[in-house]
Amino acid sequence: MNKLVSVALWPLIAIVGAFSFAALALGRGEHVSAVWLVTAALCVYFIAYRFYSRFIADKVLRLDDTRVTPAERHNDGMDYVPTNKYVLYGHHFAAIAGAGPLVGPVLAAQMGFLPGTLWILVGVVLAGAVQDFIVLFASVRRDGKSLGEMIKMELGSTAGSIAMVGILAIMIIILAVLSLVVVKALADSPWGLFTIAATIPIALIMGVYMRMVRPGRVGEASIIGVVLLMSALIYGQTVASDPVWGPFFTWHGTQLAWAIIIYGAVASSLPVWLMLAPRDYLSTFLKIGTIVALAIGIYYVAPPLAMPATTRFIDGSGPVFSGALFPFLFITIACGSVSGFHALISSGTTPKMVEKESHMRLIGFGGMLTESFVAIMALTAASVLDPGIYFAMNSPSAIIGTTASNAAQVISTWGFTITPEMLSQTAADIGENSILSRTGGAPTLAVGMAQILGQAVGGKSMEAFWYHFAILFEALFILTAVDAGTRVGRFMIQDMMGHLYRPMGDTEFLPANLVGTGLCVALWGYFLYQGVIDPLGGINTLWQLFGVGNQMLAGIALLLCTSVLVKMKRERYVWVTLVPTVWLLITTLTAGVQKVFSSDPRVGFIALARKFSTAAAEGKLLAPAKSIEEMQRVAFNNYLDAVVCGVFVLLVLAMCVFTLKICRQALRQALPTAQEIPPMANVQGAT
C-alpha cells in the first residue's frame, strides 16, 4: 500500500514542480503568479528530501539506530533529553531561522527573482542542507561536541584555534550588520521605535512574573507578553501621531546606533531570566506565527510577481549592492541556501536532544529546507512589490537623492517607471513619512508582507498595521540576537584572553566580564556606527563582508565534513561534501579577493579608500561626503574592511591546507580514523 502511494505520489510532485517551473519560464512579458514560484520550490524540497537526503542517510553516513545518542547516554531531563523527532525538527528550525534568510534574498532581488531563486534552491539541496545534516551527524557521533571542538579533534588544535578566531570575527560582523538593519528600519519611524522600545518593559514584566510572581509559569508569562506586545503595536499608531510623543520617538540613525550599542552592553550584562529568555520566547512565537501567516497569505492572495525574472543589474551596476552576479549573488544570499552559522547551531543544543540517528535526516536536512522556504518567501515578498518601489527603498540616497521627485526620476531612467505620487502614497499607506533609502531589506520585506497580508486581512486600512507588525517581528529577534550574540562573543573573548592572562578567562570574575562585554560591544559597535554614518550606505559594505564571512564559515564546516567522511573511509561518497565545498571556496575566495583588490571603487575596498584619500589629500570633496574629515574616515574604514576581508580569505586558505594534510594521512590508513564515540549498543560487534 505504502509503495503504491509512493509510486503515485512522487511522479505527481515531479509533474507539479515541472509545471510550476514551466509557468515561471514561459510567462515572459506578463506577470506570473507568485504561487508558481513557491510551489516550484516546495516540489524541489520534497524531491530532494525524499531521494537525496535518503541517499546521504543510508549510503553516505549509514545512520544506525542501534547506536546510543548523546541524549540517551546522558539523559538528565534538562540539557540532554531524547526528543520526539517532529518536535525537535520544530525546535531546530526555530533556532536556525533568523534575519539572514529574510534580508539576503531581498537584496538579491535587484537582479530579478530568478537568479536568487535558483541559487536558493540549488544551494540548499547540494550545500546548505548537506552541511547542516552532516555537521549534526558528526556532532551526535562525538557526544554533542561543538563545531570548534570537532575541528580541534579532527583537524588538530592549531586548526581549532584558527577556526575560533574566524568564528569570533564573523560573529562581530553579524552583530554589526543585524543592528544596522534595525537602525535602518527604525530611523525616523516613531511607530516602529515605540513598539520596539515597549518590548523592553514587556520582557522585564514577563521575567519578573515567571521568576517571582508565579515561579516557573513560563506559559502564563508568555501569554501576558503577547497580549501586551499586540497592545503596544496597536497603540503605537496613536503615539506616532501625537504632537508630543511622535517627535519624542523620532530618532536619527546615529542616535539609534548609540541606543543599540548601549542596549547591547546593558542587556547582555543582565541576568538571562530577566530579559533574554522572555524576549526570546516572544520573538520565537512571533517568528513562527509570521512565517506561517506569510505562507498562507501567499497562497490565498496569489500575488503576481512584479519584478522581472532578471534585471540589467546582473552586470554588477546595481544600486542595492555592487558587483556582478558571479560571485556576489552567492555571498549576498547566504542563509536560505547555505549558512556557516547553522553549523554552530547543528553542533549546539540540537545534537544533545536527538533520540535516534535516523531522526537527523528530518531535523538536519529537513530543517534547512524549511529555512530555505522562508528565504523563498522573502524573495517573493520583495518581488511582488512594484520594482520602482523596491529600488526606491533599497538604493542609498547618494544615488537617488532625498526627495520623492528626484528618486522617481532617477529610478525611471533605469527602466522602472514610478511617479513621486506612488512613492508618497506607499509611504502613507504603511504609516511612514518616507520610504526612500530604507535599505537593509527589513522595510522592503515589511512592505511586501503588508501588501500580501493586507489583501488577505483588512485591506488597505490594515497595511500600516501589518507593516509595523513585520518590522516588530524582525527587530525583535534581531535585538534578541544582539543580546545573545554579545554574550557568546564575550565568552569567546574571555576564553582567548584567558590564554594570555589566566584571571581574564574566569567568567565569575566581574572585572574580566566587564572587559569582555565592553570589548565585544566596542568591536561590533564600531562597525555598526561606521555603517550608519557611511555616506555610501553601510549595508552596501557590511552585508557583503558578512556574506563573505558566513560563507567562509560554511566552507570551513564543509571542509570538516569532508575530512570526517574521508576519515570514516567513505571516500567513495566524498563528492557529497566536496562539490559544495569547492563551489563555496571558489565563490567566496573570488568575492573576497575582488572585495579587497578590485580596481573598481564600487567593488574594491582598497580602490575606494584610495579614491577618497587621494581626493582628500588634494583638498577635493567627493559627494556624498561633506567634509575632508568625513572623506578620511571613509578611506580609513575601507582599509579596515579590506583587512577584515583579507583575514577571512587567509583563514579559509589555512583551513584548506589543514584539511588536505589530514585527508592525505587518512587516505593512507586502511581503517577508519574518525574519532567517534564507539557504538555502545553492540560492543562485541563494533568495528
Added chain:
Amino acid sequence: MTAETNTVASPDTGKVAASGRARFFHWLRDARQVCRQIFGIPDYERYLAHTAARHPGGPVLSRGAYCAQAIEHKYGKGGQRCC
C-alpha cells in the same frame, strides 16, 4: 523500565480516560508539551516524569527552581541563535 513508570505516571489511563472530555484534556496536555518543546520553554512535567523514571525517590527540584536552572543552562552562555 519504562513500563513501570507508565503505570505510575499515568493513572488516568483507566476506564475514565475513555470519555471524550478526558481525551480532550489529554490531547491538550500533549499539545502544550509540544509547544513548550518547540519554543524551548522549560518543561517541568517532562522533568518530573524523567526523575520518576530514572531517579525514583531522589531529590526533585521545585517548579521555580527547575525553570530557573533550565533557563540558566539554555541562555547562560548566550544561547544558540542564528543570523
